[in-house]
Amino acid sequence: MLNKKLQILSRHLLKQYAAHKALRCVSTSSYIHKIGKEPLVYRNVGQQLELASSKFGSTEAIVSCHEAQRYTFRSLLQEVDRLAAGFRKLGLQKGDAIGIWAPNYMHWYLTYMAAARAGLTSVGINPGFQGPEVAYCLKKVDIKAIVAPEAFKSTKYYEILREICPEIAHSEPGKIKSEEFPHLRTIIINSQESLKGAFRFDDVLDLSNATEQAEIAKFQREICPETPCNVQFTSGTTGHPKAALLSHYNIVNNGIHVGNRNELEDERICVQVPLFHAFGVSITIMAALAKGATMVLPAPNFSPKDSLKAIFNEKCTVLHGTPTMYVDLVHAQRSLQLPLGPIKKAITGGAIVAPQLILDVKEVLGVQTMHSVYGLTESTAVIFQSRPGEPADTVLNSVGYITDHIEAKVIDANGCLVPFGQPGELCVRGYLTMLGYHKDVEKTEEILSADNWLHTGDQFVIEANGYGRIVGRLKEMIIRGGENIFPKEVEDFLNSHPQVVEAHVIGVPDERLGEELCAFVRVKDYVDPKTFTSEALRAYSKGKLAHFKVPRYVVPIDAFPKTTSGKIQKFKLLKEYEDRLKKNELKSARV
Structure with missing residues (x-):
C-alpha cells in the first residue's frame, strides 16, 4: 500500500516537474507583449488634427525655412x-x-x-x-x-x-x-x-x-479609422518597390506612442528626413501632431549646412535623421563650427546605427542624448525605441525597448521560438501591422501570416528585459566558407577606424569560399584613399576582428548610393563592384 502511494506521489511530482520545466522554457523564450498604460485610440488622422488644434492652437505646428512660411x-x-x-x-x-x-x-x-x-x-x-x-x-x-x-x-x-x-x-x-x-x-x-x-x-x-x-x-x-490612409512604397534598396497600405488607426496610434516615448511636448524638431517616408509620416508628422511639437523644415531635401543653420536660427531642441544624415551633419559641423544651442535629443532610425556615430553626435553636435527607433514600413514605423533616461551603454548596444501594445517574438528557421538573447527572425503583431501590400496578395501572405504576425526579415535578438538588438537583414547575411557573417558587425568595426567617415559591407561571389567580403569606404578629407587598402585594414584588424571577417576587397568611394530616406542601396554597390572587377580595378588581399 505504501509502495503504491509512493508511486502515485512520484508520478505526481514528475508531472509537476515536467510542467515547471515547460513553463520555464516558455518564460525564457523570446516572446514579449508590452501592455501600455495609455490605451490605444480609435481616431482618424483628421480627428487627430482637430484635437491638436484645440489643445495647442497658437503653438507653431510647422515652419518651412526655405519658403519662409x-x-x-x-x-x-x-x-x-x-x-x-x-x-x-x-x-x-x-x-x-x-x-x-x-x-x-x-x-x-x-x-x-x-x-x-x-x-x-x-x-x-x-x-x-x-x-x-x-x-x-x-x-x-x-x-x-x-x-x-x-x-x-x-x-x-x-x-x-x-x-x-x-x-x-x-x-x-x-x-x-x-x-x-x-x-x-x-x-x-x-x-x-x-x-x-x-x-x-x-x-x-x-x-x-x-x-x-x-x-x-x-x-x-x-x-473609419481602420480604412486606408496612406500608401508607403518600400524603400527600393533591393529592387521594385511594393505598396504598403497603412490605416488611420495604424498611423495615429504609432505617432502617439512615438511622441510619448520621445517626450516631444513643446519641442522644436529639425526635420532632416523626407516627409514621404514612414519616418516622415509617423515618427515626425504624427508624433509632433500628438504632442504639439513644432516641425522645422530646413530645406527641400537634406542639406547638412541648412540643417545646422535651422537648428541655430529656429532653436531646435530635437533632431530627426537617418544614420547617414548624422554622418554628414557631424562632418559639416566639424568644418563650420556653428554655435548650436542646447539639443536635448537626436532621434535616428531607418538603418543600423554604428556605436562610433552615437559618440560623434554627442561630442560634435552637443546632443545630450541619442534615441534609436527601429521598425519598418510595413509596421507603420516603430516597433522598438529608446526610453527616457537610458544609460549610454544601452543606447549604444540596442535599438531600444519594445513599444506599448505590441507583441514580439524571435523564431528560428522552423518557426520555433529561440531563447532570450539568441538571434533569429523578428516577428511582431499588434495595431501597427499594415493592412497589406496593395494589389499583391502573394507578397502580403509572404510577410503577414494568417494570424497577423508580421515577419520582418531582420535577424534580431530580444533580451528578457524587453530590449532588442538587430544583427542584420537575413537576406544580407554573408556565408564565407561556411562562416555566417552579418555586415553590421564588420561595418561597426570599420566605422570605429580613425580615418573612416562611413563604411558599408556587401557579399560578393568567390569561387573557393562561395562569398567574400567587400567593404566600400568613405575616408576623411585628409586621408589619401589609395592608402586605405585591404592590406592596411588587415594590419589594423589584427587582434581585434576574426580573420574571416576582414574584407578581402576595400573600395574607396566618394559618396554612397542612397534612397531619398537615407538608406544605402547595396544592390548598387554590388553593381559598382562588378563594374570595377570587369575593369581589373580591384585589388585584394587573402586574409
Missing part, C-alpha cells in the same frame, strides 16, 4: 480644410488615391493632411523618382490625382508627367483621359504659372467657400 496648429487646420474642400470640389471622393510627388515643401504637408481630412488615400512618391518609376506608382495604386512642384533642381516634375502621359498637354484641368493611366484625372502643380492640363495648387485652395469648408469637420465621422 509658418502655421500654428489653429491656422493649419483652417488651411487644410480649405484644401480638403477644394479636393472634393474637384470631384475626388472618399477612398480615391492622391499622389504627393515632391521634396519637403509646405504643399506636401498640407496635401497629406487635407487628403486625410477629405477621406482620400495619400500616396507618398519618392521625389527622386523619374518617369518610369512614377508611371509604375500611378498604375500600382490607381492614382486619380497627383500633386507636385513644377520643378526642383534638375527634376522637371511637370515635364516628366507630360512625357509619360502626353494627354495632359491636350486636356482641360481635371479631365485627363489616358489609356495607359485610366484612373488619372487631375494634375495639381505648385507653380505661379498656368500650365496646360494642370490646376495651380493655390487655385485649388481657393475653389471652395466657407460652407463647403465647414462641411469637412462634419465629414470626419464618416471616415
